[in-house]
Amino acid sequence: MRWLFLILIVGAIVLMPVIAQENPDRFPPGRDYYVEASVNKTTPFVGERITYTLRFYAYILPETLDDDMPDFQGFWQGEVYELGTTRIETINERQYNVGEVYADLYALHTGTLTIAAAALQIPQTPFSAGERIETQPIMIQVQPLPLNAPAGFNGAVGQFNQMEAEVDLLIVTQGQLLHLRLTIGGSGNFEQLNAPDVPLPQGWRIYDSPSEYRTSELNGLRLGEKTFDWVLIPDVAGTQILPAVSFSYFDPERAQYN
Numbered sequence: 499m500r501w502l503f504l505i506l507i508v509g510a511i512v513l514m515p516v517i518a519q520e521n522p523d524r525f526p527p528g529r530d531y532y533v534e535a536s537v538n539k540t541t542p543f544v545g546e547r548i549t550y551t552l553r554f555y556a557y558i559l560p561e562t563l564d565d566d567m568p569d570f571q572g573f574w575q576g577e578v579y580e581l582g583t584t585r586i587e588t589i590n591e592r593q594y595n596v597g598e599v600y601a602d603l604y605a606l607h608t609g610t611l612t613i614a615a616a617a618l619q620i621p622q623t624p625f626s627a628g629e630r631i632e633t634q635p636i637m638i639q640v641q642p643l644p645l646n647a648p649a650g651f652n653g654a655v656g657q658f659n660q661m662e663a664e665v666d667l668l669i670v671t672q673g674q675l676l677h678l679r680l681t682i683g684g685s686g687n688f689e690q691l692n693a694p695d696v697p698l699p700q701g702w703r704i705y706d707s708p709s710e711y712r713t714s715e716l717n718g719l720r721l722g723e724k725t726f727d728w729v730l731i732p733d734v735a736g737t738q739i740l741p742a743v744s745f746s747y748f749d750p751e752r753a754q755y756n
Contacts, residue, residue, distance in 0.1 A: 527590045531555065532631070533616070534552075534633055535613070535616050536550075540636070541640075542605055544607060545653055545654075545687050545690070546605070547685070549603075552598065554596070554598075554618050557594050557595075559584065561621075563620065570603055571614070573605055574687075574689065576601070577602050578600065581598040604690060605638065611638045612636070617632045651746040651755065654686060654746070656684060657684050658747050660681070661683075663681075674731070683724075688724045693726040703731040705731075707727035
């Protein structure tokens, strides 16, 4: 352990330890490249989103550096995205360029799932031979959802905190079409999210339209928003009231249905 002399304003001298960043098991000394993989949760519920991170460390950043992601067998693979820029981190008293690639994953069934090793392919240069280095596999223990699901639950898992509905026309003639749009927002398995049931009065027809999915980021939290669209046609005249639409989901943080 190294020590740093810190001189306080009052003139006293205090010895403070400097904790080294390196871990010999993670970062054996003398290497120009390291790679590791991790997930933010190893015991998710089925359908719960987890984030897989592939992180590389390069002492000399080559022009091209290829990563070989695993096939994520047993998971639904959502978006894959990269950290915008590399950062600098000191390991074994050397400065490394650090980059990250992320993948959103959703377990398709319960039980033990294994995420296979990922690899980093380092190109050959006039000064060094190319090489391939791999991460360790990751074991995931997937929990089942509770059995007391409410009526209308169709597999939504996450923290959904927004739902808004609107129609594009409030005055129509009999047989004229209008659009009903329902937007659900929050954090969850949006890629797999199915539209909730839309109850309609007698004498109405309904047809599905393509849905839209958007993502954003707020304070490091990845958020989503999905809009479902239906074409409605009233075959009856008079004042009509569209019943409320209900949406049920499982909140993995609270381990309960809402």
